[in-house]
Amino acid sequence: MDFDKENYTNKKKELKFYLKCLNATYSIEHEANLGTPYGSHFYSGFSSYNYELGDFIVILKSNTYLMIYNMVESTTRELIAHIYDEVNESSLHYQDINDQLQILWKNYHFHKINSEIHASSQTFIDTANKMIDEIFNENSIHFNDEDIALSGDADLKSISKLFNLHGIKLNKRTTKVYKSDLWSIKNSRNSLAHGDQSFIKLGRDTTIADLENTTNHIFKFLEYLIRMTNRLILRGYFQK
Template identity: 30%
Template sequence: MLLVKSAYSDRLEEASKLLEHITSLSETGGVLESSILKSSYTLLLYNNLEATVSSSISYIHEKASVCKYDDLSDEFKKLYASFYHFDISRKKVKEHLDGTVSGNFRFPDYDEYCKRITIFSGNIDLRSLNDFNEKYGIGRIDLRGRTPDNILTIKNKRNKLAHGEESFRDSCRHYTLSELQELGDSLEKLLSKFIELVEVFVTDGRYKTPVV
């Protein structure tokens, strides 16, 4: 988890440096440049969201990949079954069942899993992240105030920029520096809480069958 947290911190620093540069440009009258960079800032925030969530899920899968079916929690047994036993040809049914019964099959790592299963059907926001947490048994992220709306704004801005619905010069032109900072603060609240939940989840071994 140290690598996940280190990369996350580096991306936070990148966003902070970019916001400082936007502030400097705004003070010297670089309207066009600062408008473009404001949009780039929201894109950088979303990239941090997606990268941190993906690397955290990869870490969970790495820890669980040593486990046989019988070793897994109920939630992870469902994930295992969806990977190995869903939509397979009749020829492979016995092979997959034998692999499970014998213990030769282990919980799939993240890259393997993503080749067959879509974890997020769209882009990530607080709702979809909580849906993921529920499916994995991690725990709910409960954030109040403007934070959920700000996370949704980051996602929506990313989509509109990526699909060309809004230009970089216009998308965030009217955002104040304090509003941009608020977006960044909201993302940090979300990801810090998510990382905390994942770390506790893995440390407690909650992906495994509870020891009676």
């Protein structure tokens, strides 16, 4: 079954609408600078603050990075979760899934123990025995999308690594052109989220045209991931 693009499409439309509205704010600022009645009325709302209308526009530009990053991370997560759904719904046994997913399934079990502060050696033994029982009893393999590790780190390197862990290698020739934008978006998002930079400072030297170009570039990258994932799932890549 193909990846359900409804959520992706809605976010894409939302981001395009946001950029269109952002463009419209420049018209308002232009009216304000001309001293027209409409512009003066709108500008008067900022008179009691230490900021100008232009500062508000810069804040809106910086917020675009948060929206783009959210789309990158959420779409990547949803694609991996879609793979999990396909595996889970196929009721496959351990012996049926490919080698890379076998390794991942085992690692997930022990990763949960490693996260426990007071995990004992007996806990590891019990987990190993449980895994052995599941394999020999031919229980259906189940993956949980809560195990997907990506939060705050979605750039080309981490996305490529995540897909590789699931037995999928991204085409380097295709993806290398997106490396710079993905890295910039991740770092800008993290700078804002962690308070390292203010919204006004981060967006000061960025134009709306820059943001539109970056956004369209990211759309192409995400749609490459969607096409590739759909194609591999259709071929049943996750089975031996």
